[in-house]
Amino acid sequence: MEKLLDTGKVKSIGVSNFSIKTLEVLLPQCTIIPATNQVELHPCLPQFGLKEYCDSKGILLTAYSPFGQGNPLFFKDPDFIAVAENHKATVAQVAVSWAVQRGTVPIPKSANVERMKANITLIKLKPEEMQTINDIHKKPGMHRSLLAYHASDGTFFDWTYEQLGWPMSVGGFVTA
Numbered sequence: 261m262e263k264l265l266d267t268g269k270v271k272s273i274g275v276s277n278f279s280i281k282t283l284e285v286l287l288p289q290c291t292i293i294p295a296t297n298q299v300e301l302h303p304c305l306p307q308f309g310l311k312e313y314c315d316s317k318g319i320l321l322t323a324y325s326p327f328g329q330g331n332p333l334f335f336k337d338p339d340f341i342a343v344a345e346n347h348k349a350t351v352a353q354v355a356v357s358w359a360v361q362r363g364t365v366p367i368p369k370s371a372n373v374e375r376m377k378a379n380i381t382l383i384k385l386k387p388e389e390m391q392t393i394n395d396i397h398k399k400p401g402m403h404r405s406l407l408a409y410h411a412s413d414g415t416f417f418d419w420t421y422e423q424l425g426w427p428m429s430v431g432g433f434v435t436a
């Protein structure tokens with residue numbers, strides 16, 4: 261990937277699904293620090309440790325599945341809904357605004373044009389509202405992946421969470 265930069269065909273290179281553990285293996289072998297690390301990131305998986313680590317290395321954290329792929333777990337959390345109601349906003353707008361405001365780059369998906377427009381209309385969250393959202397993952401059962409394609413034995417495309425260095429428990433997904 262580093263050689264691709266010399267061709268002029270790509271402007272920057274990054275990685276995906278890297279943890280602190282796997283970045284520690286990768287970075288000593290790099291001559292170019294990855295521009296970004298794209299990982300699952302939303303209020304149930306806020307990735308605080310990885311964010312701090314990536315900040316210290318100059319790696320921008322990209323938040324994939326910022327709506328938890330539509331999983332209602334945090335969208336239905338009463339504290340999360342209260343923040344949205346305070347701003348007369350949707351829960352999706354709160355999720356995107358929270359991600360942007362903490363310096364990550366959310367990449368939400370929608371197949372619906374009206375939702376696309378609404379989803380990128382940001383609101384300004386107060387520090388105490390940021391804290392409320394930061395704390396949602398601390399509630400029982402809330403700190404978890406929301407991706408439907410995790411295997412129930414705690415593997416992800418045959419990799420164990422331990423191998424990947426991912427901070428989540430076995431069976432760490434919730435079906436909608």
Ligand SMILES: NC(=O)c1ccc[n+]([C@@H]2O[C@H](COP(=O)([O-])OP(=O)(O)OC[C@H]3O[C@@H](n4cnc5c(N)ncnc54)[C@H](OP(=O)(O)O)[C@@H]3O)[C@@H](O)[C@H]2O)c1
Nearest residue numbers: 276324325326327328329330352367368369370371372375
């Ligand atoms: N690097 C990786 O390994 C990786 C893994 C997963 C995903 N990604 C990337 O992450 C991006 C988005 O992730 P994702 O599609 O997995 O999940 P997501 O953006 O968290 O969720 C998409 C789901 O949320 C729904 N949605 C959109 N707006 C909504 C709203 N306002 N209210 C309620 N539901 C809403 C969508 O339905 P509608 O379409 O009906 O609006 C869709 O079902 C994609 O670009 C994907 O390629 C990367």
